[in-house]
Amino acid sequence: MAPLVPAVLALGASLGVLARASHFSSAAVIVMSATTFAGSSQVAAVSVLGAGGGIVAAVVAALLLNVRYAPIGITVAQSFRGSIGRRFAEAQLVVDESWALSGGGTPRFDRRVMLGIGGGLWIAWVGGTAIGALLGGVVSDPSAFGLDGAFAALFLALLVSQLTNRRAIAAAALGAAIAAALTPLTPPGVPIIAATVAVLVGWRRT
Amino acid sequence: MSAAWITVLVVGAGTAVLKAVGPVGVANKELPPRVTELLSMVGPAILAALVVTEAFAHGRHLVVDARIAGVAAGAVAALVRAPLWAVIVVGALATALVRLIS
Numbered sequence: 001m002a003p004l005v006p007a008v009l010a011l012g013a014s015l016g017v018l019a020r021a022s023h024f025s026s027a028a029v030i031v032m033s034a035t036t037f038a039g040s041s042q043v044a045a046v047s048v049l050g051a052g053g054g055i056v057a058a059v060v061a062a063l064l065l066n067v068r069y070a071p072i073g074i075t076v077a078q079s080f081r082g083s084i085g086r087r088f089a090e091a092q093l094v095v096d097e098s099w100a101l102s103g104g105g106t107p108r109f110d111r112r113v114m115l116g117i118g119g120g121l122w123i124a125w126v127g128g129t130a131i132g133a134l135l136g137g138v139v140s141d142p143s144a145f146g147l148d149g150a151f152a153a154l155f156l157a158l159l160v161s162q163l164t165n166r167r168a169i170a171a172a173a174l175g176a177a178i179a180a181a182l183t184p185l186t187p188p189g190v191p192i193i194a195a196t197v198a199v200l201v202g203w204r205r206t
Numbered sequence: 207m208s209a210a211w212i213t214v215l216v217v218g219a220g221t222a223v224l225k226a227v228g229p230v231g232v233a234n235k236e237l238p239p240r241v242t243e244l245l246s247m248v249g250p251a252i253l254a255a256l257v258v259t260e261a262f263a264h265g266r267h268l269v270v271d272a273r274i275a276g277v278a279a280g281a282v283a284a285l286v287r288a289p290l291w292a293v294i295v296v297g298a299l300a301t302a303l304v305r306l307i308s
Contacts, residue, residue, distance in 0.1 A: 007291035014294060024210040035218035044256060045217050051265070055209050055216075062217045065252055066224050071242050073228025080229040091229035092222060149273040149301025150294045152260035153280020157293045159253035160284050167243070168250040175251030179258040184266050188259070195255030199247040 004097055008121050009128040011039050014150060015046065016132020017142045022050025026133035033129035037122055038095060040158060041065040043151055048189035057189025064196055069094065076104055079111040093118025167201065174198035272308060276301030 012033060019029035024046065036042055045062035049055070073094055080087045090111070094104075098118035103109040136142065163169050175195035182191035237245075261277045262268045279300035283293045 007289055007294070010291040010294050014298075019210075022210075023208075024214075025208075028208070028210045028214050032214040032218060035214070036221045038221055040253070040256075041217065041221065044252075045213055047256075047260065049209060049213055051263070055212050058209075058213050059216045059220070061252070062213075063220045063224070064248060066221045067245060067248055069221070069224040070227040071237055071245050073225055074232050074237060075228070077228035077232040084230055087229045088222075088226045091226045094225055094229070144302065144305070146272070146276055146298035146301030146303075146305065148260065149276020150280070150298035152257055152273055152277045153283070153293050153297030154290070155253050155256040155260055156277055156281055157284040157290060159250060159257060160281075162250045162253065168247055171247035172250040172254035176254040176258045179255035180262070180268060183259060183263045183268055186266075188263065188265070191259060191263075192252060192255045195251045196248055198251035198254075199244050201247070 004121060005124045008039075008124040009131075011043075011154070012125045012128020012130075013132035013135065014147055015039070015043055016129045016134070017136040017139060017145075018043065018050065018132075018147060018151070019046045019129075020133055020136025020139075021142045022046050024049075026130070026137065029133050030126065030130050033126045034122075036062075037092060037125060038066050038069070039125070040155065043154070044192065047151065048192070051188035053187055053189030057187065057193065061189055061192045064193065072096075072099055072104065075099075076109050076111070076114070079109055090115060093122060095121065097121060170201045171198045174201055272301050272305035275304040 015033070016029055020026065032042055041062040044065055045058045048058040048061050073091060076094065076099065080090060093115055095118060098114045098121060101117050102114035139145070159172060163172060175198040178195045178198060179191040182194055257277070261273050262270065276297040280293045280297035283296045
């Protein structure tokens with residue numbers, strides 16, 4: 001977990017700065033990090049809203065990025081015990097990193113390890129966001145620090161880590177083409193949502 | 207209520223439910239492989255779209271500006287398997303530098 005903390009702090013701080021520039025109050029973005037706790041979806045929601053894309057586009061884009069948590073949660077469902085409330089609360093600490101590092105998707109999955117890593121990352125994420133939100137109140141133009149280019153680079157790095165097979169590559173290529181084609185034609189946010197049509201390349205049975 | 211707060215609340219509630227689907231809702235089931243396969247492509251499709259819009263969209267226009275330097279630098283960092291925080295820092299520095307000198 002230790003190597004992840006600087007990454008999570010840096011991304012949280014970047015999100016905080018971006019959110020303040022996108023007309024989020026500090027409280028709103030800190031509450032978002034504490035409750036949503038899913039970085040790329042939060043950046044997407046804040047970016048879409050900041051670009052003038054509207055609430056619906058921001059929400060749909062963010063939730064589509066988090067749809068993966070349904071199958072991810074199902075892979076570890078058997079390890080959770082106790083009341084519904086407790087399982088619901090513990091499930092909130094399942095994020096990509098805590099899931100992967102605790103053996104998610106394998107028989108070695110350890111719920112306690114996942115909770116420890118997820119809890120630590122949650123503290124770093126909310127703390128980083130708070131630092132960024134405070135900085136963002138002082139910084140008037142985050143683009144002077146290249147934050148917009150940094151987020152594009154971040155999404156690219158996350159994308160590369162998911163290109164594990166030919167179908168994923170085909171979906172990514174088609175998704176990028178759809179987004180580029182629709183950007184001049186639709187309000188911000190819509191091209192991102194429309195890009196999910198690209199999963200239909202997977203319908204073709206091979 | 208502001209657009210920001212509505213977004214915070216709806217995304218928060220929706221994500222909490224998505225995370226809880228497995229641990230709360232599923233006892234001993236698995237999704238059909240076909241569904242899992244399609245869901246696994248949602249991430250790449252959306253992330254690729256986000257790369258395009260974050261790097262090139264300016265309102266409803268596609269433009270090439272300093273952000274491309276950040277993407278390129280970040281791509282190099284990602285290819286040499288640099289940690290995520292380094293990708294962010296390198297991407298920000300390259301973008302800011304090109305913006306400064308152009």
